[in-house]
Amino acid sequence: MKFLKSACLLFSLLAFLSVKSQTDENILxxxxxxxxxxxxxxxxxxxxxxxxxxxxxxxxxxxxxxxxxxxxxxxxxxxxxxxxxxxxxRWVRGAKEFAFIETAPGKTNKVNICALGGSIATPALGLKAKVVEVKTFEELEALGKENIEGKIVFYNRPMQADLIQTFDAYGGCVNQRYQGAIEASKYGAVGVVVRSMNLRLDDLPHTGSMTYEGVAVENRIPSAAISTNDANLLSTMLQLDSNIKFYFKQSCKQLxxxxxxxxxxxxxxxxxxxxxxxxxxxxxxxxxxxxxxxxxxxxxxxxxxxxxxxxxxxxxxxxxxxxxxxxxxxxxxxxxxxxxxxxxxxxxxxxxxxxxxxxxxxxxxxxxxxxxxxxxxxxxxxxxxxxxxxxxxxxxxxxxxxxxxxxxxxxxxxxxxxxxxxxxxxxxxxxxxxxxxxxxxxxxxxxxxxxxxxxxxxxxxxxxxxxxxx
Missing domain, CATH: 3.40.630.10 (Zn peptidases)
Known part of the structure; x- marks a missing residue:
């Protein structure tokens, strides 16, 4: 009798759970x-x-x-x-940005860029300087002011392609976009160009926020993103000739x-x-x-x-x-x-x-x-x-x-x-x-x-x- 009561209770519990589960299944x-x-x-x-x-x-x-x-x-x-x-x-982009790589006077390759959100503008006539390529802030520090002052810093750390969780890949390189201008300005850089946060190779620059937190207004430098195809092009051209120059112009402002x-x-x-x-x-x-x-x-x-x-x-x-x-x-x-x-x-x-x-x-x-x-x-x-x-x-x-x-x-x-x-x-x-x-x-x-x-x-x-x- 005791066994029968226990069996009935168990059956009732299972039936209740089944109905409860079925109700949730039906609602979903x-x-x-x-x-x-x-x-x-x-x-x-x-x-x-x-x-x-x-x-x-x-x-x-x-x-x-x-x-x-x-x-x-x-x-x-x-x-x-x-x-x-x-x-x-309220930050406004202004006129469409323009950029090129200069291999010699009059010899240029146009590239695709966009201003990063929060960036200042370049001078009205644009900014042109030699380029130094780095992948990390540690590389920047190792180069020191003597190798960076007066140049444009090119951050070229790609998203890590073998990470299945793409947000992990994004997290692994987004600091160069957000803090890149702060770090580069410490060594006298005049501008920053950042590889777009994109796993695909294409011609589309990707914007995103950046900051000047702690940097005096007079020491702030313009910051732009460059498409992944053009980042690869710039990197290759720098390997062939470290004296090439990069020009970009942007007219964004913070209101x-x-x-x-x-x-x-x-x-x-x-x-x-x-x-x-x-x-x-x-x-x-x-x-x-x-x-x-x-x-x-x-x-x-x-x-x-x-x-x-x-x-x-x-x-x-x-x-x-x-x-x-x-x-x-x-x-x-x-x-x-x-x-x-x-x-x-x-x-x-x-x-x-x-x-x-x-x-x-x-x-x-x-x-x-x-x-x-x-x-x-x-x-x-x-x-x-x-x-x-x-x-x-x-x-x-x-x-x-x-x-x-x-x-x-x-x-x-x-x-x-x-x-x-x-x-x-x-x-x-x-x-x-x-x-x-x-x-x-x-x-x-x-x-x-x-x-x-x-x-x-x-x-x-x-x-x-x-x-x-x-």
């Missing part, structure tokens, strides 16, 4: 079906990219994007939509800070309205393309998460917010402002998901969380298997949600296939035609599924010392 299927057959993300991106275009912080495009996304969120019938003011930097906004929409939680879960991307972009992958894709996917929840009949227990951050590219002021205000108000952010790695096929997520919460995530992997989502790893989340980190909450980043991402990143080919509709919609559904599961089951606030059970 409903989410994916809605996104793939009735998704809004692609249409939103079409307008954002083709009707508004680039959205550099402080620009007219950024202002239009704020108005457009706020209006579209209002159409979704959310409980609340508002703008959060934030002061942002006064201007007022902009984070765009926020909310579905208020039915049971725990004071526990906040956010999903977001950054509304600003660089100015060479229209910012479709970086980060128009993340913006429209995040907007569609809230629409998909409503369309799938899901009534969240916790308050779900979409936050479209301003100024990720050259300041992170939007992310910092949101986190600062949240802290001032004592808001409890239990979960935050960011999409800022392009609109390619989703592979999974990386998680910044304690081991207990990560174990919970691993238990959901079978639910994602039918959608070929397999990547669940501990790691970084995103630059804009990072300031929200606490000891107990969960931060996550959507991880699409990244092999083609840096072909477009910060370049003129980051355009709408480079985004695949189905891949974009799969990403929106995948984000929604994770938000649904964390809202339903909550976050497990256990110590980081809890062992992971695989």
């Amino acid at each position: 299927k409903k989410i994916y079906t809605e996104s793939l057959t009735n998704g809004k993300s692609y249409d939103w991106l079409n307008h954002l990219s083709n009707q508004i275009g680039s959205r550099l912080s402080g620009s007219l495009g950024a202002e239009k994007a704020v108005a457009y996304t706020k209006a579209e969120l209002k159409k979704l019938g959310l409980d609340k939509v508002w703008l959060q003011p934030v002061l942002v930097p 006064k800070d201007v007022l902009s906004y984070n765009v926020i929409g909310q579905i208020t939680g039915s049971e725990y309205p004071n526990e906040y879960m956010i999903v977001g991307g950054h509304l600003d972009s660089w100015d060479l393309g229209d910012g479709s992958h970086d980060d128009g894709a993340g913006v429209v996917q995040s907007m569609d998460v809230l629409r998909l929840l409503k369309a799938s009949g899901i009534k969240p227990k916790r308050s779900i917010r979409v936050v479209l951050f301003m100024n990720e590219e050259n300041g992170l002021r939007g992310g910092n402002k949101y986190a600062s205000e949240a802290k001032q108000k004592g808001e409890n952010h239990v979960f935050a998901l960011e999409s800022d790695a392009g609109g390619f096929t989703p592979r999974g997520f990386s998680f910044d969380c304690n081991d207990a919460s990560f174990n919970q995530v691993l238990s959901w992997k079978p639910l994602f298997k039918p959608y070929l989502i397999h990547y669940f790893e501990k790691g970084g989340s995103g630059a804009d949600v990072g300031p929200l980190k606490t000891e107990t909450n969960v931060l996550a980043g959507l991880r699409p296939d990244s092999q083609r991402y840096f072909d477009h990143h910060h370049a003129s080919n980051d355009t709408f035609d480079a985004v695949n509709k189905r891949e974009l919609e799969l990403g929106a559904a995948t984000m929604t599924a994770l938000v649904y599961l964390f809202d339903k089951y909550g976050v497990n606030p256990i110590s980081n010392n809890t062992p992971i059970k695989n």
Whole structure:
């Protein structure tokens, strides 16, 4: 009799778990079906990219994007939509840059460059000097002032091609772009040219932010990116003749800070309205393309998460917010402002998901969380298997949600296939035609599924010392 009771209890438990799992499977299927057959993300991106275009912080495009996304969120019938003011930097590129390699007076090879974001201009007539090539700051130091003063420093460290995780390859060389001018100016360089952060060989220069932090205004030097093909050309020509000269001209400038906004929409939680879960991307972009992958894709996917929840009949227990951050590219002021205000108000952010790695096929997520919460995530992997989502790893989340980190909450980043991402990143080919509709919609559904599961089951606030059970 005792055995029979135990067997019945076990059967009932298994049946309960089966029904529970089946319910989640059905809801995820409903989410994916809605996104793939009735998704809004692609249409939103079409307008954002083709009707508004680039959205550099402080620009007219950024202002239009704020108005457009706020209006579209209002159409979704959310409980609340508002703008959060934030002061942002305003840097303008000016006229198109021009550059050439000079092998002898009158003998030149034109090359493709673009000013790095935040750079000063060259003199009005341009800048021409001999070139010294380095791959690291250590090489720069070894050469010393006697070999660098009065020259243009050419940073030519490529992204490491044998790293499968392309963001690791990017991280391994981006310091030459961001800090290159600071380091070169210490040795009397007159300018900096940086190999584009791109794994592909092409003729497109890739911009991105750089800094003069700690450098006196009179000692600042202009900084530009050169395409990968032209970086290889310049390197080869320097090997043949170290006396060749490089000329470039750019007219960019930094203006006064201007007022902009984070765009926020909310579905208020039915049971725990004071526990906040956010999903977001950054509304600003660089100015060479229209910012479709970086980060128009993340913006429209995040907007569609809230629409998909409503369309799938899901009534969240916790308050779900979409936050479209301003100024990720050259300041992170939007992310910092949101986190600062949240802290001032004592808001409890239990979960935050960011999409800022392009609109390619989703592979999974990386998680910044304690081991207990990560174990919970691993238990959901079978639910994602039918959608070929397999990547669940501990790691970084995103630059804009990072300031929200606490000891107990969960931060996550959507991880699409990244092999083609840096072909477009910060370049003129980051355009709408480079985004695949189905891949974009799969990403929106995948984000929604994770938000649904964390809202339903909550976050497990256990110590980081809890062992992971695989």
